[in-house]
Amino acid sequence: MAKVLMKGNEALAEAALAAGCRFYSGYPITPQTEILEYLSWRMEDVGGEFIQAESELAGINMVLGAAAAGARALTTSSGPGFSLKQEGISYLVAADLPAVIVDVMRIGTGLGDIAQGQGDYWQLTRGGGHGDYRTIVLAPASVQENADLIYKAFDLSEKYRHPVIVASDAAIGQMIEAVEIPEFVDHDIDKFDWSIKGCKKGDEQRKIQNIYYTNPDYEDYLRDKYSAMEAEEQLYENIMVDDAEVVLVAFGISSRVCREAVQVAREKGLKVGLIRLITLYPYPVKAFEEAKNAKAFLTVEMNILGQMVDDVKLATGGKFPVDHFGSIFEIPETEGIIAKIEQMLKDVEKEEA
Amino acid sequence: MKLKAPDTVTFTQSGFCPGCGHGLAVRIIAEVMEEMGLSEKLLAIVDVACGSLNIDSWRFDTIMAAHGRPIATAVGVKKVRPENPVMAYIGDGAAYSIGMAETMHTAIRNDNVVAIVINNSLYGMTGGQCAPTSLPGQKTTSTPRGKDPKKCGMPFNIVDAFSGLDIAYLSRGALSDPANINKSKKMVRKAFEKHMAGEGFCLVELLSPCPTNLNMTPVKSVERISNEMVKYFPLGEFKDKKEE
């Protein structure tokens, strides 16, 4: 398929259809609304079902029903709306249901504002709803990845019978780039034994509920499920990491600027690399093995609290200084990142002396 | 008179209290499904409250959805499997309190799902708290001095709330005595007939006894339905949209 120019949100919506998604229910909230608007007409074109729900709560619980019935189902939101989805995400996990949820991240806390942000990291990676769970989280950094990762999200969610979250952001959602939409595939709603379809006489009744009620080995089952995700699904891109003294760690919109910062730093003779995360959970700890000459790590995130710093410390065994370059109102700039790196290198030198 | 229950009733040991109305509702639904030839097709969505125990009481493919959300979940199911009958089975707390928005908007859209609402005038699973359907003066664990309508409002009547809405069917029956149980069954059957004809949202409310949380004998708790509840919750068919 040839490349076309598309807005990030619309490319994501189209690629979801390509993946066989035929059920969507969502609620308007900026900056994800173009996904809802696009699917309001396009879903009908491909013979699927679109519902503008009365709330995020209704939307996610409709998705739960559609997923239980065997469909590839999607809901999308942003910031405060994504928080409301948490009830349903937790229930999807508890019932072993595949579904895809998109958070087009926006700035802030409470209402926040409509500009891009990366302040949902904790909510995304720690399981934001009731209890004892996590979900795979994919973080696209371009319009093409918006398409590719939503496409992959449906496969992953079925592989593990577990919801998968795609964490885009306002900048990726609003920008237009050239994109190749993946090939359309058909999804058969009857392909799963477990999906509800009507219980034939003599068949075992299908129950979609807390797996705790139905799986006597549930503790081991859950441990195995998360272990498998952590072993098999780490995705990342390492850029000039092997000889880097300062390693940047970033995802999404921030990682694009970091890529440029690495290039500029190298031109200045600074040994800088970048670990670009594609999965936020499972955290790509394997990526850090390549950082053999690292002296310090710097997370670049569009939040104030440096939400990812702890994960970098865990991934590096707490052996290195880990700092945070945060901005919330503006997308971080290369000059600022370079200045921060130079400062860090000085600090490291001092420490060594 | 038929004495054998349908095959879709499992007779596994249920968690229902003696004198509870849920068992009657299960039987009515199972019989209607058998009579309509839908036993192998029904997709049921239960709430997490007392009605959730039905997931083991019947042999229909069933989702246990989040509290208050079964009607929304049913809408999702129906869109994916339009050929199957799809029923949300919930209590009055789910339908008229935490899930009010879902109930209302499903009615506004006239989505083609059946909702069976068991109204026992209180929160059963959590031990008998006040509900929007509790009667004035009713003593509950959260209104120990009696429900004060000045604080909590009058009992919520779905018929009033749906008065301007263009839904397929709305009725109220009572699981109080054989005559009313038979009437209730006819209402459930009519709801499913309209549902299968694609007419839209059908809601049947069933007044149901809860002797445990009312601190009454089973007999007293069904007498309460006839003597007190029907004053606030009149029985009958309130919307019966004719097919166009």
Add this chain to the structure above:
Amino acid sequence: MATEIICAGFGGQGVLTAGMLLINAGMEQGKNVLFYPSYGSEMRGGTANCAVKISETPEEQIASPVCKHPDIVLTMNGPAIDKFEGRLKPGGLLLVNSSIVPDDRTYRDDIKVVKVAATDIAKELENPRGANIVMLGALASNSDVFTAEYLREAIDSFFAKKGKNNPKNAQCFEKGAEVK
């Protein structure tokens, strides 16, 4: 490094279309392109605007969507100049719509200012909505991003794909390209 362009003006003057035409032309050459609409805090201030980036080579990746120091600012009205002239790189190109902006307006002396009577030219050519195309002609002939010939054809093919090519667009473009 990627070329950074800001297009700005009143809503309805076609500045977003101008941005789309530019990235389409870049994409057709196999370059990486990015278009970022005015959004969030960028939206305040009465102008519609978009940021456009076009890579130098197909390999070069585009970083931030924000044009902090653009190479070119295409403006269709006065407020757009107020807002974006200061951001231009030294030596950058400022395209001014002299049909609307007073002639005695003063500009930075370290940038190249090209005045184009875009609204008048479009009107004369009976293509009143083509003022943005006139500007793109001037952009092509006064910068190295695209040759005038290539951009003119890319614009035509963009509209042709949408089934609504107007032959007057090419005339508008040529008139704009004559301004130096």
